[in-house]
């Protein structure tokens with residue numbers, strides 16, 4: 379087949395632009411053949427570009443030559459069409475297409491390029507197997523849904539950039555080739571050719587650089603920054619991802635919160651959602667007590683403490699451990715369950731708890747016993763009176779330990795996990811996760827006052843719960859808790875949570891060298907080790923460091939939620955698989971002996 383040249387031909391419209399008002403106009407469209415329907419003397423080509431699809435008619439009687447070319451055209455061929463806009467006849471409008479009032483009657487058709495039969499059609503909504511989509515990502519990205527996702531991503535990023543710029547933030551780039559940064563994941567390393575045996579690390583975040591920019595007096599910094607972490611990938615992680623990273627001097631937590639609320643409001647507006655701020659705030663302890671998790675999903679009712687309602691006498695007769703928490707919650711809108719279904723739920727609850735000591739308390743059974751009926755009534759009053767709600771009450775059996783892995787909050791966490799598990803199971807019933815397209819779909823909450831340290835039972839040490847530049851509360855430094863009671867030290871750290879997902883975290887930082895050195899020490903790092911890893915930073919702290927703080931939010935995740943997608947891969951143009959492989963370019967790959975030699979590397983034989 380001979381292909382046509384573009385010559386001097388120019389598009390007059392995109393494929394999503396034409397409406398009834400353009401009836402009778404001469405137009406030139408260019409794009410891909412989305413679908414082709416051959417009715418003999420009439421051939422219909424749906425021509426697609428990023429903006430939409432227009433139906434083009436090739437009538438043998440209008441142009442035999444154009445019609446002949448349309449006979450040769452196949453899906454995904456690249457074409458140019460010269461023709462006239464025509465309103466479709468009465469009753470022939472396609473209400474499912476924005477251009478459905480019109481069609482273009484072609485006088486000329488240019489076949490600009492042909493296409494092999496694609497392994498899947500970008501015209502189909504049904505998604506081919508994901509490996510095939512990722513291998514032929516260029517075809518996958520042609521799908522209207524994907525084009526929409528990336529347009530949304532662009533708009534969200536632009537709105538954030540504009541908002542922060544207007545607020546006086548400067549966008550400053552920080553290096554990709556650096557040294558190990560402190561987020562605590564594994565580094566991706568880049569071997570140095572010039573310095574044999576030395577490596578750069580790709581940044582896990584711009585953390586140290588943004589703090590140094592504050593020391594350098596830039597006052598307000600932001601960056602839509604790529605971060606690299608070599609972690610075992612779960613469904614919702616990528617080895618490289620994008621953060622909206624910011625830092626400011628002299629802030630209080632609230633100062634940072636207002637900035638984030640501002641840019642999120644701007645970002646959500648681009649998707650047609652208007653948010654109300656300030657967002658709800660909650661301390662970490664309250665989040666654990668009421669939701670059993672540090673990222674509460676506020677679309678669901680909280681847990682309710684029944685600890686005081688279960689008096690010592692009631693506990694005695696119901697064989698419930700004294701003093702430990704008793705918690706209840708409602709799974710909303712479940713409706714009536716059959717006996718079998720109820721037993722299924724109870725079995726599921728018991729199976730979830732295994733032999734940890736927690737048990738299901740059957741409130742409907744309590745009701746049938748005079749001794750316990752008042753308790754059942756109180757429980758219903760406190761947890762839920764709504765007959766459509768499924769009531770779950772969890773009690774610790776006799777002998778249940780107060781701590782699990784040193785954690786006194788473990789009961790709240792286990793019950794919180796059950797709350798989410800059952801909410802997911804009955805999602806169709808309660809509909810709280812369904813999208814209405816309004817602000818009500820998005821429940822934001824700030825979680826504050828995280829613990830500074832986490833106990834690691836395996837290594838028997840206290841680890842920083844955040845990166846080690848996070849400042850403890852001033853009172854906890856003053857009262858000496860850093861050494862006397864690590865478990866009680868609160869960090870000036872905060873998370874922004876949306877619908878039970880952590881969108882980002884940040885903190886007020888340590889700005890004094892003596893406090894920073896103390897924190898390194900309290901994490902079990904000797905002064906020599908701290909100097910070796912972060913010496914340059916400790917030095918910088920000694921040259922007039924202002925109080926500062928900031929945050930970083932995952933851009934990919936925000937776009938994923940706004941796009942209603944279920945995987946980050948839907949909003950990252952060229953993502954990696956769960957095994958960290960780029961299936962399109964086929965990376966990683968072995969490299970030549972020559973390259974290895976230059977980098978002073980040798981591949982060790984596989985470990986047996």
Ligand code: ASP
Nearest residue numbers: 583585883884928929930
């Ligand atoms: N660098 C931190 C992170 O990537 C965020 C921050 O503290 O600003 O999680």
